[in-house]
Amino acid sequence: MNKYTKLFEPVTIGAWNLRTRTAMAPMTRSFADDTTGAVNDQIAEYYRKRAQDGIGLIITEGVVISSRAKGNPGVPGIYTQEQIDSWKKVTRAVHAEGGTIIAQIWHVGRASHHEIAGGLPPQAPSAIAAEGKVSRFGKPFDTPEEMTEQDIKEVVGQYAQAAKNAIEAGFDGVEIHGAHGYLIDQFNSDVSNRRTDRYGGDLKKRLTFMKEVLSAVIEAVGVERTLIRFSAFKIDDLAYMWEDPEAAIQTFIEAFKETGVRMIHPSTMEFTKPIARGLTLHELVRHYWDGVIIGVGNLDAQTSEEALEKGTIDVAAIGRPLIANPDYLTRLKQNEKLADYEPKKHLVQLV
Template sequence: MSLDALFQPLTIGSLAVPNRIVMAPLTRARADANNIPTPMQGEYYAQRADAGLIISEATAVDPLGMGWYRAPGIWSNDMVTAWRGVTDRVHAANGRIYCQLWHMGRLVLPDYLDGDLPIGPSPIAGEGETMAPPTGTYDGGFLPMKPYVVPREMTQADIDQLIAAYGKAAANAIAAGFDGTEIHGANGYIIDQFLQSKTNQRQDRYGGSIENRTRLLGEIIEAVIAHVASGRVGLRISPTSERKGMGDANPAALTEAIGALAQRHGLAYIHLIEPIASGFMEKPDYPVMDHLRAVFTGTIIQNGSFDAQTAADYIDAGRAEAISFGRPYIANPDLVSRFRDGRELAQPNFDYAYVGDERGYTDYPVATGG
């Protein structure tokens, strides 16, 4: 069947893109130990600049939200300057790149906070464990794993500081040369923690009803669009995901509330994680795409276990306007041309997903030969 749908131009909000293949955010841990982006990241993104749109790896808006060794931030002037070097490389290669704004909330280990507790909507720990920072001399390799801890329940002052951090990060992203921003409201991080009923047990105006649980998201959107035109702002969500101890009593109703909020603020797109097959995340028993379509008229970018043909079929069927690819982009910097030419995809070496510097990061070759 035809893959033509993948290669049609599209306008996402106010941004014109040449195709409908989106590079999904991929945390790769190649910033420096102070969370400042490196020239290596500029090369990595420039190699992938023929994507219709690149969405950067998750980028922390505040030190309290940083819980991943060598992930990048965007809260300081040094970070803005370093990111400018990355975006300049992408633009020189005729690419387009948005900054994904991120705060991990309860999923930050105290090890990253000088021993302080992380913050979250309610004192409920995430399920599972995560990578702790190295101690002593570190020369690469896998990091120690530690379980999540019970976070400190956020006060109104904490919430106000969080909203302000998103606003400042949005302004910084534009100063750094990004074409727009994506608010990370998925994958069990802080906005998702407020949205889903299992992790939000608050008794104030930010908890209980769906209207209250979406309040923080609405206030963050307002803070972001004060600095970035709404037509250059997207939102990533995963309302059916139960990873890391997430869960909601009514994902369909939550999705409709989120979509209506995005519609009211004129956001460019919603980036929905709803796998069509179980893999990194489970395929939901009750998908929410139709509920999102009912209330949101902007672009929908779908994500989750797609290949070229299923992506084209989804677009042809009007199920999404674009499809984002994550893991295929690790080993295929030329993913767009591989799809177009029908070439076999290279397979990533996950031993170097988060370590290795250039190895397993910028050294994947483009396809050659007939």
């Protein structure tokens, strides 16, 4: 008898009728053509296998919204017709297996290098370089160019167009990547945002760019097909936490409610780690948010089942175990041992 009854329960969130309360977490694989940003048959098969296994919601690896949004070699895009057409083979493969798939639309901001970002300096809210080196490229992050208000307007438009392109490619919706120290999160953070205009200041003001992107994407494809991911930690500072986590979460939730978004994806490295008042990130979010919550953070089946039972989350996103086990849900049903994730064999980058 399957002991994970909640995990295998069908659920409807937004426009998506999911077969199970599971999601495939977005994980960069760098399988795309580095020159064109188009995806291939290998990527179509990669996602098809997870849909065949019954994963409820597949969230793709980060898909960049422009050449300047790119931060790693081999990542796919969704801003040219060639890229859009190449994704159609992926969405057709997933839908043929009865799956649901959304594109995670992504701009890395300062987490890049001019040799990757179309020969131009990376874009960011302020001209402050990130710490560390570009993954799979090895060179230090460039000092970015501070975005003008016109730049901001153009990038907001690129997010909206990328969302429309995703629907044209056959995706069921999009996730806006607003987490992990990439462009939206760079605006959200006082570490990377020192602006004195309406996009800078206290946290509420720094969330202005995020709200504008959310509103534009919702207008483009509808609130029922829009999800947003957010976090405290950054790729260049995994230990980062808001000074007052509960107050920060309240401010984020207020911003989300202003835009009308109904589905959110709080991201953490450790799902069970308390961050304030003995409560975890997702428990604090649930305290202030009655909409859909996608849970993520090194989740296993048992932790997912318990969080779903408590109502802390509505869908559990599984990451690395799904790389090592394309038949993850089948193994759970049959009580079979899961293959271990091996970094050297199953190279994956946090997105």
